Amino acid sequence: MIESVSEIQVRYSETDMMGIVYHGSYLPWLEIGRTQLLAEVGMPYREIEESGLFLPVLEVNVAYKRPAKYDDRIVITTQLREKPIVKIRMDYELHRDGLLLATGYSVHAFMNREGQAMRVPDFFQEAVERLL
Amino acid sequence: MIESVSEIQVRYSETDMMGIVYHGSYLPWLEIGRTQLLAEVGMPYREIEESGLFLPVLEVNVAYKRPAKYDDRIVITTQLREKPIVKIRMDYELHRDGLLLATGYSVHAFMNREGQAMRVPDFFQEAVERLL
Amino acid sequence: MIESVSEIQVRYSETDMMGIVYHGSYLPWLEIGRTQLLAEVGMPYREIEESGLFLPVLEVNVAYKRPAKYDDRIVITTQLREKPIVKIRMDYELHRDGLLLATGYSVHAFMNREGQAMRVPDFFQEAVERLL
Amino acid sequence: MIESVSEIQVRYSETDMMGIVYHGSYLPWLEIGRTQLLAEVGMPYREIEESGLFLPVLEVNVAYKRPAKYDDRIVITTQLREKPIVKIRMDYELHRDGLLLATGYSVHAFMNREGQAMRVPDFFQEAVERLL
Numbered sequence: 001m002i003e004s005v006s007e008i009q010v011r012y013s014e015t016d017m018m019g020i021v022y023h024g025s026y027l028p029w030l031e032i033g034r035t036q037l038l039a040e041v042g043m044p045y046r047e048i049e050e051s052g053l054f055l056p057v058l059e060v061n062v063a064y065k066r067p068a069k070y071d072d073r074i075v076i077t078t079q080l081r082e083k084p085i086v087k088i089r090m091d092y093e094l095h096r097d098g099l100l101l102a103t104g105y106s107v108h109a110f111m112n113r114e115g116q117a118m119r120v121p122d123f124f125q126e127a128v129e130r131l132l
Numbered sequence: 133m134i135e136s137v138s139e140i141q142v143r144y145s146e147t148d149m150m151g152i153v154y155h156g157s158y159l160p161w162l163e164i165g166r167t168q169l170l171a172e173v174g175m176p177y178r179e180i181e182e183s184g185l186f187l188p189v190l191e192v193n194v195a196y197k198r199p200a201k202y203d204d205r206i207v208i209t210t211q212l213r214e215k216p217i218v219k220i221r222m223d224y225e226l227h228r229d230g231l232l233l234a235t236g237y238s239v240h241a242f243m244n245r246e247g248q249a250m251r252v253p254d255f256f257q258e259a260v261e262r263l264l
Numbered sequence: 265m266i267e268s269v270s271e272i273q274v275r276y277s278e279t280d281m282m283g284i285v286y287h288g289s290y291l292p293w294l295e296i297g298r299t300q301l302l303a304e305v306g307m308p309y310r311e312i313e314e315s316g317l318f319l320p321v322l323e324v325n326v327a328y329k330r331p332a333k334y335d336d337r338i339v340i341t342t343q344l345r346e347k348p349i350v351k352i353r354m355d356y357e358l359h360r361d362g363l364l365l366a367t368g369y370s371v372h373a374f375m376n377r378e379g380q381a382m383r384v385p386d387f388f389q390e391a392v393e394r395l396l
Numbered sequence: 397m398i399e400s401v402s403e404i405q406v407r408y409s410e411t412d413m414m415g416i417v418y419h420g421s422y423l424p425w426l427e428i429g430r431t432q433l434l435a436e437v438g439m440p441y442r443e444i445e446e447s448g449l450f451l452p453v454l455e456v457n458v459a460y461k462r463p464a465k466y467d468d469r470i471v472i473t474t475q476l477r478e479k480p481i482v483k484i485r486m487d488y489e490l491h492r493d494g495l496l497l498a499t500g501y502s503v504h505a506f507m508n509r510e511g512q513a514m515r516v517p518d519f520f521q522e523a524v525e526r527l528l
Contacts, residue, residue: 011427012286012431013424016279016281016284017181018281019281022191023159024189027156028407035404045467049149052159054445058195060155061191061192062192063190064188064189071440143292143308144412147413148291148413149411149412149415160277163276164275286425287453289425320419321460322460323458324419328452331511379463
């Protein structure tokens with residue numbers, strides 16, 4: 001398993017009129033978690049796309065346990081548990097002060113610049129296998 | 133089953149640098165679908181909140197089949213399939229020109245102004261049962 | 265002067281914890297106003313970009329007079345007052361039930377696919393001059 | 397003059413199909429700049445709102461000089477140049493690697509919980525005057 005920890009601070013723009021964080025605001029946070037994990041594995045997502053590889057989202061899921069609020073510091077724990085073959089899955093946990101706020105996962109395809117699905121490139125496979 | 137159909141047109145602000153709609157932009161669309169369904173059942177969400185009842189999101193899931201693009205007209209089909217008891221679940225399908233782009237679901241609690249979970253209020257139960 | 269009228273309905277995702285519409289949510293609305301104007305002039309923005317012309321924002325300004333709220337129907341009036349030469353400026357007014365909520369303007373460059381500034385293309389100039 | 401410096405890293409969700417940062421994504425950044433300045437002055441915005449004082453945006457302006465891109469580190473410099481009386485104005489500059497990307501300003505009212513405009517509260521006035 002590869003695990004990475006990121007932290008964000010809730011922005012005012014991420015709240016809604018219920019007085020808490022808008023549920024859709026969590027998706028960019030999960031994205032911060034997985035790009036952080038990829039950077040730590042040696043593959044910054046900016047460079048991945050520049051090399052012509054894209055990881056579009058096939059599925060995303062978030063389960064909300066407790067509300068996040070404006071100005072909260074949220075710790076995002078991202079896990080890559082399995083070797084990616086044709087897809088890659090990441091799992092997430094969000095905590096504030098040790099309290100679990102939400103869990104989630106995302107599944108991604110590997111796609112080339114023309115929008116065609118492709119197998120996991122060797123450089124990606126190797127970078128991940130070194131650490132898994 | 134209660135079914136409702138809404139339509140949106142993709143905004144430029146909803147795209148990302150992959151040239152397609154950002155995956156997080158779908159969540160406000162699902163919300164448009166379910167508020168449209170609630171309005172058709174006789175319970176505009178604005179009035180629901182004004183009466184002191186809130187439907188916070190407990191879980192959301194989206195499966196992306198084909199990319200949506202800028203300026204696309206997207207048809208959102210929302211279904212309420214089961215009588216809500218302590219939670220309410222909505223199911224969604226998004227189409228463009230008859231082509232399935234994405235499916236999803238959301239699960240919501242019933243919450244009062246103090247943030248406490250509550251049973252489904254009678255007026256809500258009755259409005260739904262008339263149509264289910 | 266060319267004038268165009270659009271209408272949007274405020275989404276829950278566009279509100280913030282102040283209980284009103286987040287000030288940044290107005291920018292996509294101005295964009296809906298100007299793309300509607302361009303479509304009415306015979307130049308849908310999707311086609312403009314497909315032809316290799318882009319209109320990046322050089323400046324944007326919004327003055328907020330009264331708060332917009334969830335579920336409000338907002339009428340966006342967009343005006344093109346002057347013949348564009350190297351830049352194009354649009355002016356906006358937002359109303360709810362005849363009440364002025366906000367005014368704004370945006371200024372745009374004409375840019376080619378390589379990101380270089382260019383003069384207004386002939387087809388654009390002519391489409392606008394026919395109506396101004 | 398009171399000056400504060402913040403830094404953000406551009407999120408994927410903040411880009412659009414032009415391949416650069418969506419112009420509306422800058423508004424939450426300006427907000428990060430001014431809340432950072434208020435925190436350094438001893439008035440975290442969360443506490444300001446909890447005390448019943450709100451600073452709704454009356455006007456916002458952004459001038460875009462050079463595009464910001466995904467993953468860029470952006471330095472936000474926020475300045476409070478004048479003593480607030482009935483309004484407060486903040487000025488902003490955004491840089492990447494010393495290069496000016498954008499300038500902007502925002503003007504805010506002082507509002508109580510009932511949505512009524514009010515004079516600048518003494519605690520706010522004093523905190524600012526100590527540093528101006």
